[in-house]
Every structure is written in C-alpha cells, then in structure tokens.
Amino acid sequence: MGGKQKIGQVAGKNRRVLGDIGNLVIVPAVEGKPKAAQITRPATRSFCAQLLANAQAEKNKKPLAEVVNKVVPTKVQVKKAASDNLAPETVIVISPDKEVKQSPLSGRRKTKKSGKTLTSTLTARSKAACGLANRPKIDDIDAADVDNHLAAVEYVEDIYNFYKLTEDEGxxxxxxxxxxxxxxxxxxxxxxxxxxxxxxxxxxxxxxxxxxxxxxxxxxxxxxxxxxxxxxxxxxxxxxxxxxxxxxxxxxxxxxxxxxxxxxxxxxxxxxxxxxxLEWYLTVPTPYVFLVRYIKASTPNDQEMENMAFFFAELGLMNYKTTITCCPSMLAASSVYAARCTLNKSPLWTQTLQHHTGYSEDQLMESAKGLVSYHLGAAENKLKAIYRKFSSPDRSAVALFPPARNLSPTNTYTTTSS
Incomplete structure (x- = not known):
C-alpha cells in the first residue's frame, strides 16, 4: 500500500510540473468581437511566424473610407483588360479624376532581343550542309489519290524503286x-x-x-x-x-x-x-508501268498528252534497235519527253519529272530524237498499224501532229521502212 501511494504522489507531481511549462501562448481576442474561450497551442516556429504576419497585416489595413472612395471596375472593363495581351509588370489604375496611366516598368520586359536562336542557326547550317536548303520543289503527284486504296499511295514509291532495280532482268x-x-x-x-x-x-x-x-x-x-x-x-x-x-x-x-x-x-x-x-517468269516491269507513272508526273488528266506518250512508246516497241538499247524506264521517259516537246509544253522537263524518272533532259535527248525520227516517217511507212491507231479521234489524232522541231535529228535512226 505504501508503495502505491508513493507512485501516485510522483505521478501527480509530474503532471503539475508539465502544466507549469511556459511553452503555451494565449491567443488574444480580436477587437470588436465577443471574447471566446481562450485557445492555447504550442508556440512552434511556424506558428510564431504566422502570428507576426497577421500582426503586420493588421497594421497595413487601410481605413474603410479610403476603400469606399476608390472606383471598382465594371465587368466590361475587366473583360476588356483580359482581352488585351497583358504584359508582365503592367499596372492600370482606374480613377474618375485621372487618366489611365501605365507603370514605367511595363515597357522594360516587352522588348525581346531580336536575333536568331542557337537552335535555328544550327538547323539552317545543317540544312545547308545536306543540300536541303537549295533542294527544288517537287510536286506531290499522289495527293489526289490519298483516299484511293487501289493507288497504294503508301507503297507506290517503294514499288517503283523495285521496278527500277529489277527492270534489267527482263x-x-x-x-x-x-x-x-x-x-x-x-x-x-x-x-x-x-x-x-x-x-x-x-x-x-x-x-x-x-x-x-x-x-x-x-x-x-x-x-x-x-x-x-x-x-x-x-x-x-x-x-x-x-x-x-x-x-x-x-x-x-x-x-x-x-x-x-x-x-x-x-x-x-x-x-x-x-x-x-522463260521459267514462268512473267512479272516483269514493262515500259507501260513506267509510262503510267511518268505521265502522271508530267500532266495528270491530260488525254492528249497521254495518247502522244503512248504513240511514241509503241513506235519504240516496233523498232528493234530502240528495244535493245533502251531499258523500259528510259523508253517511257523518252516517250514522255518527246510528247512534251511535240505538244510544246513549258518547261520541256520539270524537276518533278526528273525526280520520278531518275533521268535528266540530257540523258533522254538521244533516244527522244530517235522516237521523233520514227514520227517523221510514220506517214510514209509501209507498216501503218500504229499510225492508223493514233490517227483516230478516240486517240486525239496525235499521229497527225507535226513532229517536234527541236528534236528533229540530223543523224536519225534507221526507220522501220528502210
């Protein structure tokens, strides 16, 4: 029993000692409000900082009369201010007796340094090094066929690259x-x-x-x-x-x-x-597959141009020398070039055609002159199947057109009738 009483006395002393510790702060009541029950809480560092901030705010409060004298902006004025590009540090004071003034600090950050950034400079230099800056504009000849699944726009470039690689096999x-x-x-x-x-x-x-x-x-x-x-x-x-x-x-x-x-x-x-x-090898790129692509790159939806190109291509097929000297893609490109010269298209050879055919105008000049020489002798040739075919109105009568003067060769190929 004596031991228990001693323990209780010690516990009571400890409680009184903890109650006397001076780390509690009594929060004063605000003036003008009824006194509430006093709230005590530990005076931590953050709480002390908050008390100081509240006290400073009370000192900075302005009298009510000063607030009433100021004009409160209307909703229209607020919307107008929001619609403007609000620059940083721009302060607009609206007063009934004074004009609108801008703070002198508002113009300091508006002006930005005019000049190229490091990224744009490096990009321009890399393009110049790769030759991209001076690259000619190439027309997108497949833009109209994006929704045509049969045109295979996603794969058409790869298909024709494959044709060019395999055309020598046939x-x-x-x-x-x-x-x-x-x-x-x-x-x-x-x-x-x-x-x-x-x-x-x-x-x-x-x-x-x-x-x-x-x-x-x-x-x-x-x-x-x-x-x-x-x-x-x-x-x-x-x-x-x-x-x-x-x-x-x-x-x-x-x-x-x-x-x-x-x-x-x-x-x-x-x-x-x-x-x-032939070992059943029939899937070969003929001049026709190249003609379709090159005509599209020349002037799409031009029936006269299309018939003229096919006219020259069939003249080349009949001539044995042209068949063995020109690969299918060159025969097709030469036919398109000869057709453009015959129809006086300007320019005679475009960057788009050079991109899709892979041939320059100089590379096609010799074979195109040969095709024009066949056109010159087509009317007098004993073999007139091609001439009759392309003299009909359904072929735009392209065989009756005068041959291209700029491609009239001095040393022509031997025609079929010779």
Missing part, C-alpha cells in the same frame, strides 16, 4: 545474230500485225507491252525458224492475255484471226515451250 541483248532465218524487218512486220490483233480484240494496253517482252525474251534464248515466227507471236499474246486480261481470248479466236495458219495443238505446244524457256 531486258534482252542483241539476239538477231543468233537467228539465222530472222531479221529486224521480219520482227517489225510481226509487231505491226500483233498491234492490229490487239486492237481488234480490244485488249488492255498492259497485254501488248507484255506480249512484246515475252516475244523478245523467247527469241533471245531459242532459235526460231521463219515459218514459226507468227506462231511465237500469237502464243506470246495468248500468254500475256491470260496474265493481264479478265476475259482472255480463247485459242479458237487466235486460230481464226491467224487465218487458220496453225492448229490448236501447235499453239498449245508453243505456249508450253515459251513458258518453259
């Missing part, structure tokens, strides 16, 4: 020396007849260009007697039509248009022989 070299019974005149007669057949069947232009490619590639790897040259031609067209057309001509139609010169079995056997020699 090219042929000079093969007439390996054909003892054939010459370039016989080939021209066959091509002239195939163009007539193509027009008679109303086939797609892709079929004609693929027919020429299959024919030349087969003649470059297989010796063909003269009596079978037409058989090779119609079999090549049959293969091309099966590849390109939705409704290809039947074998009986081929037999009929060739005046029953060959039997059905002969045509089918030659078709099999051609595919075997």
């Amino acid at each position: 090219r042929v070299s000079d093969y007439m020396d390996f054909q003892p019974e054939l010459n370039h005149k016989m080939r021209a007669i066959l091509v002239d007849w195939l163009i007539e057949v193509h027009r008679k069947f109303e086939l797609m232009p892709e079929s004609l260009y693929l027919t020429m490619n299959i024919l030349d590639r087969f003649l470059s790897v297989k010796t063909v007697p003269r009596r079978e040259l037409q058989l090779v031609g119609i079999s090549s067209m049959l293969i091309a039509c099966k590849y390109e057309e939705i409704w290809a001509p039947e074998v009986n139609d081929i037999i009929h248009i060739s005046d029953n010169a060959y039997a059905r079995d002969q045509i089918l056997q030659m078709e099999k022989a051609i595919l075997g020699k």
